[in-house]
Amino acid sequence: xxxxxxxxxxxxxxGLTAAAGLARRGAxxxxxxxxxxxxxxxxxFCRGRFEFEVALxxxxxxGSPEKPGLxxxxxxxxxxxxxxxxxxxxxxxxxxxxxxxxxxxxxxxDQVLATLQEAFPAERTALAAYFDLLAKFAENMIGAFIFRDxxxxxxxxxxxxAHALRTARDVLDEYFSDPMLKAVLSVYWGYLGxxxxxxxxxxxxMVFFQYCxxxxxxxKGGSQALSNAILNTFISNGGQxxxxxxxxxxxxxxxxxxxxxxxxxxxITARQVVANASPVTVYTQLIDRRHVPQEVLTELxxxxxxxxxxxxxxxxxxxxxxxxxxxxxNFLMATTxxxxxxxxxxxxxxxTDEPVVLSCYDVSDPGFSPPGTCQANVVTLxxxxxxxxxxPESYNDVKYRCADGMLQRVEEIxxxxxxRIEEIxxxxxxxxxxxxxxxxxxxxxxxxLTKDSLFFQPGRHSxxxxxxxxxxxxxxxxxxxxxxxxxxxxxxxxxKL
Amino acid sequence: MRPGIWQExxxxxxxxxxxxxxxxxxxAYVAEREAxxxxxxxxxxxxxxxxxADIITETDSAKTLRLVAEEGYLPPxxxxxxxxxxxxxxxxxxxxxxxxxxxxxxxxxYDITVKRVADGRVSNHLLDEIHRGxxxxxxxxxxxxxxxxxxxxxxxxxxxxxxxITPFMSMIRQIVSCGLERSIxxxxxxxxxxxVIFHDELVDLSRRFENFQYTPVIEAPTAAYTGAxxxxxxxxxxxxxxxxxxxxxxxxxxxxxxxxxLPELEGLGVPRRRIRREMYGAPENIWEFEGWPRGxxxxxxxxxxxxxxxTMNAAAGESVLMALERHGVVVPxxxxxxxxxxxxxxxxxxxxxxxxxxxxxxxxRRYGWVHSCTAYPISDLEVLI
Numbered sequence: 001x002x003x004x005x006x007x008x009x010x011x012x013x014x015g016l017t018a019a020a021g022l023a024r025r026g027a028x029x030x031x032x033x034x035x036x037x038x039x040x041x042x043x044x045f046c047r048g049r050f051e052f053e054v055a056l057x058x059x060x061x062x063g064s065p066e067k068p069g070l071x072x073x074x075x076x077x078x079x080x081x082x083x084x085x086x087x088x089x090x091x092x093x094x095x096x097x098x099x100x101x102x103x104x105x106x107x108x109x110d111q112v113l114a115t116l117q118e119a120f121p122a123e124r125t126a127l128a129a130y131f132d133l134l135a136k137f138a139e140n141m142i143g144a145f146i147f148r149d150x151x152x153x154x155x156x157x158x159x160x161x162a163h164a165l166r167t168a169r170d171v172l173d174e175y176f177s178d179p180m181l182k183a184v185l186s187v188y189w190g191y192l193g194x195x196x197x198x199x200x201x202x203x204x205x206m207v208f209f210q211y212c213x214x215x216x217x218x219x220k221g222g223s224q225a226l227s228n229a230i231l232n233t234f235i236s237n238g239g240q241x242x243x244x245x246x247x248x249x250x251x252x253x254x255x256x257x258x259x260x261x262x263x264x265x266x267x268i269t270a271r272q273v274v275a276n277a278s279p280v281t282v283y284t285q286l287i288d289r290r291h292v293p294q295e296v297l298t299e300l301x302x303x304x305x306x307x308x309x310x311x312x313x314x315x316x317x318x319x320x321x322x323x324x325x326x327x328x329x330n331f332l333m334a335t336t337x338x339x340x341x342x343x344x345x346x347x348x349x350x351x352t353d354e355p356v357v358l359s360c361y362d363v364s365d366p367g368f369s370p371p372g373t374c375q376a377n378v379v380t381l382x383x384x385x386x387x388x389x390x391x392p393e394s395y396n397d398v399k400y401r402c403a404d405g406m407l408q409r410v411e412e413i414x415x416x417x418x419x420r421i422e423e424i425x426x427x428x429x430x431x432x433x434x435x436x437x438x439x440x441x442x443x444x445x446x447x448x449l450t451k452d453s454l455f456f457q458p459g460r461h462s463x464x465x466x467x468x469x470x471x472x473x474x475x476x477x478x479x480x481x482x483x484x485x486x487x488x489x490x491x492x493x494x495x496k497l
Numbered sequence: 498m499r500p501g502i503w504q505e506x507x508x509x510x511x512x513x514x515x516x517x518x519x520x521x522x523x524x525a526y527v528a529e530r531e532a533x534x535x536x537x538x539x540x541x542x543x544x545x546x547x548x549x550a551d552i553i554t555e556t557d558s559a560k561t562l563r564l565v566a567e568e569g570y571l572p573p574x575x576x577x578x579x580x581x582x583x584x585x586x587x588x589x590x591x592x593x594x595x596x597x598x599x600x601x602x603x604x605x606x607y608d609i610t611v612k613r614v615a616d617g618r619v620s621n622h623l624l625d626e627i628h629r630g631x632x633x634x635x636x637x638x639x640x641x642x643x644x645x646x647x648x649x650x651x652x653x654x655x656x657x658x659x660x661x662i663t664p665f666m667s668m669i670r671q672i673v674s675c676g677l678e679r680s681i682x683x684x685x686x687x688x689x690x691x692x693v694i695f696h697d698e699l700v701d702l703s704r705r706f707e708n709f710q711y712t713p714v715i716e717a718p719t720a721a722y723t724g725a726x727x728x729x730x731x732x733x734x735x736x737x738x739x740x741x742x743x744x745x746x747x748x749x750x751x752x753x754x755x756x757x758x759l760p761e762l763e764g765l766g767v768p769r770r771r772i773r774r775e776m777y778g779a780p781e782n783i784w785e786f787e788g789w790p791r792g793x794x795x796x797x798x799x800x801x802x803x804x805x806x807x808t809m810n811a812a813a814g815e816s817v818l819m820a821l822e823r824h825g826v827v828v829p830x831x832x833x834x835x836x837x838x839x840x841x842x843x844x845x846x847x848x849x850x851x852x853x854x855x856x857x858x859x860x861x862r863r864y865g866w867v868h869s870c871t872a873y874p875i876s877d878l879e880v881l882i
Contacts, residue, residue, distance in 0.1 A: 046856035302520035422770035
């Protein structure tokens with residue numbers, strides 16, 4: 001029987017960095033991936049002459065060589081930084097409506113404030129106060145958590161204590177009255193998956209801080225380049241990888257993991273198992289119920305599955321400028337509604353007035369797509385459950401109907417773009433279920449309601465000895481958090497070997 | 498819950514109560530994965546077990562195998578898609594994609610139409626060894642060659658060559674039998690009139706339906722033949738379809754057909770976005786491609802070494818995938834035309850020749866990952882599967 005120090009289940013961001021981090025530290029590691037390519041959502045696929053980026057919109061936490069963010073330092077330690085080329089994205093985001101509203105925010109904080117004050121003169125003073133709050137809140141967070149203040153207090157960190165558990169909507173309502181401004185300031189809820197009425201203000205504040213401080217980035221070659229680079233480091237350090245090989249079972253005895261049984265029935269022993277799969281799958285499918293402590297199931301029950309997404313991957317036979325696309329990240333806004341009405345939209349199939357983000361990587365990286373072309377990733381968030389009610393034979397019709405609705409939204413804002421489409425692929429919540437294997441096609445792990453926000457997350461530890469979780473299901477979602485989760489896991493697991 | 502300073506944050510008590518309530522009233526996670534797996538399986542089963550219900554002789558060299566599901570369910574597909582048969586032929590475990598030629602709104606069976614190919618191990622096996630009642634295993638329907646209502650024109654021009662007619666049969670049958678508001682003009686090239694698969698049906702449909710037109714193109718016709726002959730030149734295409742501006746073009750056939758037809762369409766001013774081509778098998782005669790190492794004989798034998806130490810020989814003119822299969826190593830594969838990336842393997846050392854235009858991800862190229870169905874050894878290799 002084959003034996004390893006560690007078996008990592010799943011080659012998503014967290015699984016890859018955990019596996020590579022452990023292999024570099026000398027552990028004997030086996031990485032299992034049921035798909036034929038590493039990355040999970042951090043991947044790409046080819047259609048015609050295009051290679052489509054699947055998931056990465058704006059990489060956070062990287063920073064510059066002079067002012068590195070945590071992610072840059074982590075990737076450097078892993079030995080992959082020099083393998084990759086990053087392109088700074090000069091815009092924070094662009095907000096566009098069909099009736100001609102246009103607002104482009106750059107990534108400099110003062111410039112953002114000035115632009116907003118110019119666009120919303122009536123909210124001038126409120127904006128100054130709000131941006132002051134954002135800055136102080138971020139300082140508080142860093143002092144208390146990043147630098148791990150041993151004696152934190154309300155006196156030292158007043159903004160943190162007062163606002164961390166409020167919803168984003170609540171804070172915006174306190175400061176502003178213009179609904180358009182509130183909508184413009186909260187577009188990043190889409191990167192978290194819950195609307196401003198349910199999202200902790202902490203996230204909105206920290207996402208703004210991250211992108212202004214460390215800037216958003218794009219990776220040359222897309223997120224697949226990152227996944228491939230990490231896998232390469234893993235292999236060069238003696239790691240073994242098996243593609244097309246899912247895990248079927250995790251054997252546990254006396255509260256300790258013993259082995260993993262693969263889908264082909266082979267049993268492989270290990271002292272540690274790292275799961276990049278969801279805890280729902282691990283605790284209800286992979287491990288025998290009798291070995292799962294009740295506390296785990298109770299904890300699990302309190303959490304809901306996050307939203308999935310509906311995405312168009314579009315290859316145009318025109319340059320971005322010819323289509324009127326001038327920013328990398330464009331939020332196409334049809335209403336200023338930031339109420340729970342957003343949730344209703346996420347729970348229906350069709351696309352009419354939902355917020356849509358259109359990312360065009362070629363704006364910052366003109367060589368991303370072939371000369372004379374560009375690609376756009378157009379996405380809106382949709383729960384997976386309604387898609388499971390569609391009879392299979394109607395699936396394609398529904399898929400095209402929804403895609404058509406989304407294309408109409410694109411056409412409204414970029415007239416003529418539709419006629420320049422050379423390739424188009426539609427990704428539905430069912431596509432995510434199929435390729436990610438996540439329950440309900442969730443793309444953000446567990447729903448990040450305020451009660452599930454960073455302070456209250458499941459974390460990577462399990463009461464089952466030798467079992468560790470990495471990736472979006474264990475904490476925050478997105479590239480930076482999931483990559484970091486694996487790095488942190490590797491550091492702590494190596495001590496147990 | 499982890500203890501921390503957040504327990505002193507404003508609003509914490511409400512959050513704690515909410516967590517408590519949600520743990521009590523939320524439904525438990527039971528069999529989440531099962532429900533989803535079952536649904537996904539209805540659309541994209543990993544494997545279909547099929548039985549040959551009927552065999553229909555189409556021409557001297559082509560037969561249609563009518564396949565029914567052993568378990569009674571065949572997943573939906575889009576006209577133009579294929580299934581990949583996983584089988585053992587001539588003692589070798591391999592796989593081959595076949596476009597479904599029956600139409601998608603009836604799913605009692607899938608038809609695949611197989612044409613005999615000189616030295617075609619699998620086509621000959623299917624034509625000679627498979628009988629009514631026999632069983633086959635396949636993938637679920639796959640592929641990107643279909644009418645996409647989001648971008649394609651309702652008026653399609655289909656250029657078919659030889660067995661490349663099969664995906665178009667599915668599209669044509671769907672359009673006429675469902676009364677779709679779309680039209681197809683088919684130009685179908687063959688060596689002789691005897692080689693034309695589905696000729697009678699195509700003639701019949703073109704007489705009965707206004708939205709289907711059929712132009713057979715015969716390369717070497719007999720003296721009595723009065724229809725279009727030669728090859729599909731731009732001139733011929735323009736003559737039979739009149740206006741090319743409002744149409745989408747679909748091409749499926751042997752490799753040389755693309756080499757010829759694509760420049761012809763370009764010459765007519767058809768932009769790339771209105772041309773769709775099926776990746777129809779790995780290229781023939783790879784050693785005749787531009788860029789093939791000068792002086793390298795197609796039969797030159799190289800050694801291919803696997804990570805587990807096994808070593809096998811592989812001829813330069815044969816894909817790495819085929820070489821591995823010949824030695825009993827099964828690599829998952831699907832389109833076997835370079836497109837789907839299912840047969841992706843990593844070269845730990847050595848070099849392969851890859852024909853131009855095969856869509857391999859940029860970062861895959863950088864780290865030595867290749868699509869083994871369209872990668873040909875030009876040195877000794879070490880591969881990771």
